[in-house]
Amino acid sequence: MPHWPEPDVVIVGAGASGAAVAWSLAEAGFHVVCLEQGDWVSPAAMPHRRDDWELNRLTDFNADPNVRQLAADYPVNDAASTYTPLMFNAVGGSTIHWSAHFPRYHPSDFRVKSLDGVGDDWPLSYAELEPFYDLSDKLTGVAGTIGDPSQPPRSPRGTRPLPIGRLGETMAAGFEKLGWHWWPSDGAILADDYDGRPACNLCGPCDLGCPTGARSSADVTFWPKALALGVELRTGCRVREISVSADGRARGVVYYDPDGALREQRAPLVVMACNGVGTPRLLLNSRSGPFPDGLANRSGLVGKNLMFHPFAATAGVFAEDLDSWSGPIGSVIFSHEFYETDRKRDFVRGFGMQVVRQSGPLQTAMGGASSSRIPWGETHHRVFGERFGHMVNLGVMGEDLPETINEVVLDPELSDAHGIPAPLVRYRLSDNSLRLLEYGVGRATEVLEAAGATEVVVCNPSRPAGWHLLGTCRMGEDPAGSVVDRWGRAHDVDNLFIVDGSVFVTSAAVNPTTTIQALALRTADYIKRTGSHA
């Protein structure tokens, strides 16, 4: 098996976390190789200039790899999962089809065991992560405004908030009427020119890619900088397993190159950045004498404690035209009125509400986020007319808590194009999550009606909502109760680091990419300070 000269580090995965680590280490002079099974997504290949652009949401830009079935994808057996795991395999990873919410964790999110007696505390605090949040925000480019009373003070945002439009203003009035919190979303989408990239022209479908580069996906933020520093990014390279030397340390990675040839890339340090499904999949597929149950899995926790976010989709229909298909689909306004635990409720922890736009006519007809397809037949045109441009989506996203029964394992039968076993995902909502969602749907209905909705549509749970893949190689101080330490280093393999959402201890109730990137930059900083590659 041929192998290439050794770099200092090999990173598996070129998404948000792999890109951040590649940039940070390269800046310190490390020789970095990154292997990515996908390719660059050319802006010219995005559908935004075509009249039938909405078809791509249902086909090759669908967020579900089982629907998309591109050559860069691997199948996921999700038959036993409440939520469909969603991801994108390309340079930039899932930020390619990302609606770019960019919130931070709250301080309490790191201390759920101490504060509420559930889940586990993180082995680090908000204060410890804050400098890396700031660094990540600066490198990413974040629209927003500071002063939000629901969260600690934070560094100034990179640009102004994005416009919220009639839709956002209508919902803001609803929140105000009830005396509830709302705030413009922090969005990784530029409202002004920033760092050589243009301001967003508010075209809408961020989930189909961003052809202007205004949305801060990793292919336009960290990657250009990392490549300029000399990082070797090899696309079309699918890693099969992490190889292990006789002393039980990681030796490198074994991968199929674009021609299908099996290669080994050795390196003194291996960094996994393949998301909360891909990373446990590869570790479980890396079985050897010292690690018969998968690499770094002496705790038996690789693949366990999978968390998504409990999610329900609600939508309000308004009499007035809210022009609700104009503007970035995801980042409008949010509310954290019910974010923290309130013992008067019948669940612990909390949830956020996110106002999300409609998209074009096809998505309206298909029902969009609330999956409420417009009826066929004689009533079709009347109902379409009532909804198109008149609908506001309001997502209810709660905190997930770790449970070992929610897991990623290797499928005994299903495999990808290279014969690598596919992941099998088992996930079900806990009783706490079900109660949280029921309460959250009630509050969402209340605020939609306060804002003037004449009809509220509910989809609870909303199955195609597995955007956030977390917890499957959890971080902790105790090697028996966690897979990696507080720096992301595997307890069992001292030259193996994990930097994606796998390491999350709890999910909080916010979108995770902000925290994934901050943790990745923190891990890279640790590697640089300690010379872990030497």
Next chain:
Amino acid sequence: MSHDAGSQQFHDTDSQRFHDTGSQRFYDAGSQQFHDAGSQQSQAAGWQQFQAAGGHPTAAHSSPGGVGPEFDSQASQSQSQTGAPHSHGAQSHGEVPRAQSETAGARTETKEPQHPATYRPGEVAGPQSEAGVTQEPSPANTPAVLDVVQREVLRAALNRVVPSRESLPGAGDLGIGDGIERSMAASIPLRRLFLEGLGEIAITAHLQAAEDFRSLDPARQTVVLETVEQRLPAFFAALVEHAYRGYYTRVDVQRAVGHDARPPQPLGHELPPFDPTLLDRQRRRTPFWRPAP
């Protein structure tokens, strides 16, 4: 591109899309050519250039400056340079993946694939995993999957799923069935689903009314379809979804329903800037986040 074909496994035996990484081809009606899937071509080409460049990123991986892909301001230029047909409405989704002989049997006219020498960014709009529906159905590019009667049943059913409105006829009379037939040609499971469903519509019409579905009045056609929706929900969901796909991606329909009937780019949309005074009351609120050590 080769790999260990012996190890390939997948749950859907009808689909080779995760496996057959070298064999996907897509028909571009604009250039009248078949193309290999863009991502695979670019991966292979990029890898060769990568190796030739001694392991440094090249244009196939990044922009000419070596720091990322080209963005939209350049994208339109590169399209015109390659002659790729990306004018609005001209691009067809009538892709016919893989072996045509697999999909339409002896009735299909097989066209010899012509491979471009190299992948040119912007030439194809990503490898569609399932054929979509064109704005301007082109019978010449439509493999015959349905016979005349089946095609007319489909047309009549589509007219009931999305009836006529003001100046527009129903979905069937708009030709949405042509796109569905193309999708059927590209997908064995979809073909199976639709052939069974169209048969069920015909049988149900005879059982309920002792008449051909096509000759029933609209109200009785609707009753038939409601029955079929109960009996074959998967087929009916596919019928409705494909009707909506075809119907709402037509420019004339978009215009009729009040959309601005243009793609998201290059113009985007205009919205007034965020008004910070909307937050005055929120800013006065006492911080209520929960401190934690």
